Amino acid sequence: MTGSITSIRQARNTHEAEGDQSSHALPYALAATTLEHAETHIRFQDIGKTYSGEQGPVRALHGIDLVVRKGEIFGIIGRSGAGKSSLLRTINRLEQPSEGQVLIDGEDIGRYGTSELVALRRRIGMIFQHFNLLSAKTVRQNVELPLKVAGVPRQERQQKVASLLKLVGLENKHDAYPAQLSGGQKQRVGIARALVHDPDILLCDEATSALDPETTQAILALLRDINRSLGLTIVLITHEMEVIREICDRVVVLECGAIVEQGPVWRVFGDPHHDVTRTLLSPLQQTLSDDLKAHLLTQPLRQNDALLLELRLNGTNSREPDLGLLFSALGGQLTLVKSAIQRLQGRTVGHLLVSIRHSPHAQEELIKRARRIFDDVEVLGYVAAD
Known part of the structure; x- marks a missing residue:
């Protein structure tokens, strides 16, 4: 991978030599066991979300009880309108649940005031389907902007941006504008920007839906490498089962705002229990020509x-x-x-x-x-x- 990730890995290998082994460095069976016993990072407790609509209230989420473990890649999948985005956005309180609690590291974030919420959102990076880059700013300026808003000194900003662009493989694109970039490069800028505050949670909102299959694979490989190297908890939403198969440790399937199935990816793919899951998997499991x-x-x-x-x-x-x-x-x-x-x-x-x-x-x-x-x-x- 890039030099930044290589240096992180070298440091991590030193720790492993001293006996501090990361689960991601182990064979999968042992790593999965380690994840099963990892501490809870995010907990959804009886989450409900109701929106006001012209025809009356619209219930987007109901009865969501779910745990995301520290350091795992957790997938949320469902058809359009299943409630994926609503659930994801409760994690950084872009959506406030109508019922229930979201706990991060055991704290109810629904009780946070303005200053606590600002601090929370700096701990949670987010990348989007359509990149959300400012077209009049260069790659460097797009990544630097959150640091500038936070009042980080210029030299520190420059060092951070250079490190992150190297991390995502764009060290030669500092002065390019978004219009000069491919879709995959734009998403790499989005990932770099999401990492500027050294978050411990990364949210991915359909992050590969606008990309071609080859670029999707490259972005998923980058996210997997970042997860393993930096120890981030990644929560992603998608309607593409291929994405879940490639990158996730566990997955939850939503339908009409409720959980219909959840479990390790191997189990959900190998023995799906719900009709919705089987429908989502059907493009990958075409049996007869x-x-x-x-x-x-x-x-x-x-x-x-x-x-x-x-x-x-x-x-x-x-x-x-x-x-x-x-x-x-x-x-x-x-x-x-x-x-x-x-x-x-x-x-x-x-x-x-x-x-x-x-x-x-x-x-x-x-x-x-x-x-x-x-x-x-x-x-x-x-x-x-x-």
């Missing part, structure tokens, strides 16, 4: 037609998709139609599609044998012989 759907039979027409099975791994066991064992167990002519297996947080999740012809076993026996190797098995139909 249109061509295959069009030719799929509900019953075999000829002896040669192949049985089509979906075999799933949900991450709850330490199983791996052992194809050799599968071929031996099912017998006959086995064809791998599609594989969508991935490793998430040290666990194997996903599915395989296989077709079987001329097996010596009846269908019930085939399913029974497949379930010894996979967590779930579903008959999708039959594929006509060529």
